[in-house]
Amino acid sequence: MNNLPYELQLGIRYTRAKRRNGFISFMSFSSMAGIALGVMALIVVMSVMNGFQVELRERILSMTAHMQITGYDQRLRNWKKVYEAVQDVPHVVGAAPLIKEQSMLAFGRNVTGAMLWGVDPAYENQVAKLDAAIEDGSLKELNGHRYGIYLGKDLAEKLGVRKGDKVTVIAPEASATLLGVMPRFKRFTVLGTFSVGMYEYDVGLAVVHIRDAAKIFRYGDAVSSLVLKLDDLFAIQPVRDALAQRLDDTLYVVDWTQQHRNFFKAVQMEKRMMFLVLALIIMVAAFNIVSMMVMVVTDKQSDIAVLRTLGATPLSIQFMFMVQGLIIGTAGTLLGIVLGVALALNLDVVVPWIERTFGFHFFPPDVYYISEVPSKLAWTDVEGVALLAFALTLLATLYPSWRAARIQPAEALRYE
Structure with missing residues (x-):
């Protein structure tokens, strides 16, 4: 330590020395604790936001494909040829045909709108986890000649149907008959939920066999699209480039970032706003450092005057007091990082303990679909929070240290 510059040695010594004024010591401790609290809160909240983002993305993409290929009129008439063309495309691990249309479902006096998916059980498990989401039954029970249907759990409750009931599916397009224009409809047997x-799927989605959907919507041999699953959901551009060389110009490709762009942008914007709001905690702690450092400068005026008379330059004095503020800020930041990372990595243990101790749920299962608090620690967030805390601490030391550097020895020693 003796090899360190004297400004740094004095700054460290002043930080460790006992204060004549106990209030200054209290301000130092509160500033350090405030920075630690702000850093910890930011890390934990950013981790929870990351966890929610990943959880929502996985749930959405468990039902929707990473990419889909369709025609300009939303019909794909040669889907089997396209299916063969995408088999050896890098990153593509599955493909399945899909018919997707709006419809009306009726049961007794209950009528509601729903999205109707026509799927082929032989292909569907390659791209979606729908089979795993079925509570009682399997996609294999869908048969193109029996007119069976699976309903979202909330949709079934809304209609008041149970397994084995008959629901009527009404297509939005009408047919011309001898009796006039009549809507097309077909009765389906509920196979399960x-x-x-x-919420989007559980209350607004119904699934039938692709042949049944083709009949009621008059698709013939066509489908709405061929949906693809990738081994890396962020490998969008390489797959697009490969598909552009294999598909003709009458087809186009839509990926998950385009389908759910507004939703994920909203989640990202919310994360940024939470970061800014919680950064105010660190900012308040930085203002405490300003107040504490001003009091230290006032308390050490005679020491500053002696150092000036011994040859210390104003820049040396300024650096010495900056060291004190940075030590407090760095200590608070490191403490906050340790606490924040530990809490973020153990939220799955801490949150249930708090819920059991105080007898409440952060996310009641009967209200929220995600009943547990997810957490995903991103070290880039930790680095960003640490840099922010250090920058605010550095700014907080500039004015007090500048004020210390301007103290004139004669004025400071006049009344000593």
């Missing part, structure tokens, strides 16, 4: 954990 599924629960994905996403």
Whole structure:
């Protein structure tokens, strides 16, 4: 330590020395604790936001494909040829045909709108986890000649149907008959329900066999699209480039970032706003450092005057007091990082303990689809929080240290 510059040695010594003024010591401790609390809160909240983002993305993409190929009129008439063309495309691990249309479902006096998916059980498990979401039954029970249907759990409750009941599916397009224009409809037998954990699907989705959907919507041999699953959901551009060389110009590709762009942008914006709001905690702690450092400068005026008379330059004095503030800020930041990382990595243990101790749930299962607090620690977030805390601490030391550097020895020693 003796090899360190004297400014740094004095700054460290002043930080460790006992204060004549107990209030200054209290301000130092509160500033350090405030920075630690702000850093810990930011790390934990960013981890929870990351966890929610990953959880929502996985739930959405468990039902929807990473990419889909369709025609400009939303019909794909040669889907089997396209299916063969995408088999050896890098990153593509599955493909399945899909018919997707809006419809009306009726049971007794209950009528509601729903999205109707026509799927082929032989292909569907390659791209989605729908089979795992079915509570009682399997996609294999869908048969193109029996007119069976699976309903989202909330959709079934809304209609008041149970397994074995008959629901009427009404197509939005009408047919011309001798009796006039009549809507097309067909009665389906409810084979069971599924629960994905996403309101959009559980309350607004019905699934039938692709042949049944083709009949009621008059698709013939066509489908709405061929949906693809990738081994890396972020490998969108390489797959697009490969598909562009294999598909003709009448087809186009839509990926998950385009389908759910607004949703994920909203989640990202919310994360940024939470970061800014919680950064105010660190900012308040930095203001405490300003107040504490001003009091230290006032308390050490005579020491500053002696150092100036011994040859210390104003820049040396300024650096010495900056060291004190940075030590407090760095200690608070490191403490906050340790506490924040430990808490973020153990939220799955801490949150249930708090719920059991105080007898409440952060996310009641009967209200929220995600009943547990997810957490995903990102070290880039930790680095960003640490840099922010250090930058605010550095700014907080500039004015007090500048004020210390301007103290004139004669004025400071006049009344000593």
